Amino acid sequence: MILTNKPLSRRTVLKAAGVTVALPVLDAMIPTRAFGAAAADKKIRVVAIEMVHGSAGSSAIGIKKNMWAPALSGKDFDLSATSLASLQPFREHVTIISNTDVRNAEAFTAPEIGGDHFRSSAVFLTQMHPKQTQGSDVRAGTSLDQIYAQRFGQDTAIPSMQLCIENVDAAGGCSYGYSCTYTDSISWAAPDKPLPMVRDPRFVFDQLFGVGATPKERSERRDEDRSILDWLSTATGRLKSQLGAADRARLSNYLDEVREIERRIQKIEARNTSGEPRELPEAPVGVPDSFTEHVKIMFDLQALAFASDITRVFAFKLGRDASNRVYPESGFKGAFHSASHHGEREDRIADFKKINDYHVSLIPYFLEKLKNTPDADGATLLDNSLVLYGSPMGDSNLHNHKRCPLFIAGHAGGRIKGGLHIRANDATPMANAMLGVLNALGIDDMTQFGDSSAAMDLNHAAAPAATTDSKA
Numbered sequence: 001m002i003l004t005n006k007p008l009s010r011r012t013v014l015k016a017a018g019v020t021v022a023l024p025v026l027d028a029m030i031p032t033r034a035f036g037a038a039a040a041d042k043k044i045r046v047v048a049i050e051m052v053h054g055s056a057g058s059s060a061i062g063i064k065k066n067m068w069a070p071a072l073s074g075k076d077f078d079l080s081a082t083s084l085a086s087l088q089p090f091r092e093h094v095t096i097i098s099n100t101d102v103r104n105a106e107a108f109t110a111p112e113i114g115g116d117h118f119r120s121s122a123v124f125l126t127q128m129h130p131k132q133t134q135g136s137d138v139r140a141g142t143s144l145d146q147i148y149a150q151r152f153g154q155d156t157a158i159p160s161m162q163l164c165i166e167n168v169d170a171a172g173g174c175s176y177g178y179s180c181t182y183t184d185s186i187s188w189a190a191p192d193k194p195l196p197m198v199r200d201p202r203f204v205f206d207q208l209f210g211v212g213a214t215p216k217e218r219s220e221r222r223d224e225d226r227s228i229l230d231w232l233s234t235a236t237g238r239l240k241s242q243l244g245a246a247d248r249a250r251l252s253n254y255l256d257e258v259r260e261i262e263r264r265i266q267k268i269e270a271r272n273t274s275g276e277p278r279e280l281p282e283a284p285v286g287v288p289d290s291f292t293e294h295v296k297i298m299f300d301l302q303a304l305a306f307a308s309d310i311t312r313v314f315a316f317k318l319g320r321d322a323s324n325r326v327y328p329e330s331g332f333k334g335a336f337h338s339a340s341h342h343g344e345r346e347d348r349i350a351d352f353k354k355i356n357d358y359h360v361s362l363i364p365y366f367l368e369k370l371k372n373t374p375d376a377d378g379a380t381l382l383d384n385s386l387v388l389y390g391s392p393m394g395d396s397n398l399h400n401h402k403r404c405p406l407f408i409a410g411h412a413g414g415r416i417k418g419g420l421h422i423r424a425n426d427a428t429p430m431a432n433a434m435l436g437v438l439n440a441l442g443i444d445d446m447t448q449f450g451d452s453s454a455a456m457d458l459n460h461a462a463a464p465a466a467t468t469d470s471k472a
Contacts, residue, residue, distance in 0.1 A: 010309065010376075014239065016231040021209050022157065022308035024254040025376045026247040042377060042413035044152070044441055045306045045313070045385040048145045049363075050124045050186045052117075052319040053340040054393035055405040056353035057083060061346050062395075067353050068405050069098035073423040074461040083356040084407065090367050093382060095408040095458055096421040100430040102392045102401040104129040104451055115176030116399040117321035122182040124392040125315065127431035127450025128191070130182050134173030138181045141450065143188040144388075144434055146195070148441050149313040160313035161305070162187045163204065163298050164197035165291065166320035167282065187315035197317055201297045202265050202286030208301065208310055209258065227259050250374075254307060261300050268293075292329055292362065299366040306381050307373050318359065330358035340396035356405075363389060367409055385410035388437060390430070404430055408437065408458070415440040417459045424456070432456040 008028040014021040023029075057068020068084070070077035077096065079085045087094050105123040107113045112132055122130045128141030149160035168184040185194040198204055209228055229236070236255065240248050265286055272278060272285040279289040288294045295318065305311050319325075324335035332339065332354040339355055342348035370382035377384070390406035393399070411418055424432070435449040436456035447455070 008242075012239075014232045014235045016235065018210060019228045019231045021228070021232060021255075021258065022310050024250060024307045025309075025374065026243065026250060028243055028247050030376060042379075042384055043309065043312060043375075044413045045381065046145060046148050046441065047302060047314045047316060047366075047385065047387045048125055048143075048186070049316045049318060049387065049389045050121060051359050051389070051391050051405075052121065052321045052323070052393065053336065054391050054396040055083060055356045056342070056349045057356070057405065058394035058400075058403045059342070059344060059349055059397060060395075061344065061349050062353070063403065067349070068356070069096065069403075069423065070421050073098075073421045075419055075421075077421040083353060083360050083405075085357070086361040086364055087367075087407070087409070090364060090371075090409060092419040093367065093371075093409050093411065095416055095418055097406045097408070097424065097430075097433045097456070097458075098421065099403050099424045099426065100406060100428050100433055101394070102127070102404050102430045104431075105392045105401040111177060114399075115178050116393065116401070117183070118174045118176050118178035118180075119182050120321060120392040120401070121184075121186050121317065122188070122194070124390070125186050125434075126188055126191075127429070127434055127452070130178070132177045134177055134179050136179075137192075138179050138194060139191050140182070140188055140194070141191050143186065143315070144438060144449075145187055145313050145315045146189045147438060147443065147446070150189075151443055152441075153311065153313045156309055156311050158207065158305075158311040160187070160195075160315070161204070161207070161302075161311050162195045162197045162315045162317075163302075164199050164317040164320075165294055165298070166317070166323055166325070167199065168197055168320070183321055186317050195315075197315070200284040200286040201288075201294070201301060202269065202284070204298070204301050205262065205265055208305055208308075227262055229255055229259050229262075254304075257300075257304060261297065261304065264297055268297075291325070291327055295362050296365055299362075299369065303366065303369040303373060303381070306370070306385070327355055327358055330354045342397050344397060360389070363387070363409065370410070379413075382409075383411045384413045386412040386416065386437065386441060392430075406430060406433060412440050415442075420459070420461060422456070422458070422461055428456075429453060433458070 010029050055068045056062045066081045079088050105120045119130045122140040125143035126141030131139040153159035174180040174183050181194050187195040268288045269285045302314050322337050324337045332351045339352045342352050371380050373381040375381050375384050387409040394402045394404045429451050431450035431452035433456045435452045436458045438446050439455050
């Protein structure tokens with residue numbers, strides 16, 4: 001290994017015509033004096049994930065049976081009865097926050113009544129009440145992911161990315177007087193600037209590894225049925241000759257992962273253009289029909305982007321309100337939206353919980369990826385990440401926004417200890433937890449977010465007392 005006073009730049013890339021591949025962190029990028037020392041400016045990665053329709057555990061029966069939140073707060077919680085049971089292998093990385101409300105997703109005026117599904121997503125990361133409009137004059141707030149990206153994401157090639165799984169309408173009015181913009185996006189760069197969400201893994205891959213390429217160059221490269229890495233063989237060989245054995249192995253593993261994801265996308269595209277009937281005929285050819293496959297490949301792309309520091313911020317919208325998608329992998333064959341309106345019947349609530357269980361069960365796949373990826377300071381990506389998962393709705397059968405599901409995974413560079421269940425006092429705004437997240441991410445000068453009444457301490461089970469008269 002070559003270690004000099006001039007380490008390899010963290011911005012070193014492998015480049016060819018229409019292809020740019022950023023590198024993972026290598027020992028050769030770290031000055032000798034930095035080995036064994038704690039990094040002073042840890043680069044925290046952020047993923048904010050929304051799943052719509054609340055949870056079975058937010059119903060009266062679900063609360064009694066601990067279908068979402070564990071019975072005990074503090075560190076001695078038991079996940080076995082909850083929809084979070086699949087997180088057990090990562091419990092020391094997980095902070096569960098229960099019993100918080102999203103008041104700004106509620107109806108404030110009579111014309112807004114009934115429109116919960118069509119404004120909720122815009123509230124999740126902004127914690128602000130959206131303006132009721134079907135025109136272009138939409139307004140909510142600046143979202144948590146964008147506040148972080150604007151402060152800490154500007155020195156990466158892509159400050160932030162916004163991904164989704166379901167279709168988006170992108171324009172026009174939905175229902176109850178709300179623009180579809182509110183339903184389609186969870187990421188807002190400013191109160192009047194929602195950001196489009198990307199559904200197609202091919203588009204994401206090209207953004208990450210085709211910086212500077214024209215659409216024509218990308219199309220020609222795909223037509224030749226070659227991997228992007230084939231174009232980089234000379235540059236890769238030259239770089240490897242300068243690296244030690246450990247770095248060569250790490251680089252090879254990283255490039256193998258890039259190639260494998262590219263191969264999977266090519267396989268999906270081939271299957272979807274074969275003429276065989278599709279379950280999602282309206283979806284782009286790069287979108288797999290399988291929800292599990294789609295989510296996992298999107299997580300793989302996020303992990304690669306974090307490893308190479310192309311971006312540090314993702315907003316990831318897993319569902320779309322009022323979707324009647326079916327998730328056969330959950331063990332329940334009923335439709336999502338219909339299942340969420342369970343009529344407070346215990347058997348139907350149990351069926352809805354199966355869908356909740358399934359959705360959460362996909363998160364450990366991503367956490368395992370992050371845990372197995374080293375970061376610059378000797379920690380792992382999971383140590384230096386904050387993954388937020390939640391919903392702005394509580395009991396979807398009642399269209400309410402009380403006791404909404406929320407948890408955090410990752411240690412945020414050591415600022416969140418994990419292994420904790422925080423049960424908030426009644427009527428605590430979810431915005432308190434979001435403000436606590438922003439503070440943990442290094443935005444210490446922010447004292448108000450949405451309708452927050454105080455920043456939640458994410459390292460202690462006792463939450464601050466709530467106030468019920470906070471303004472939107």
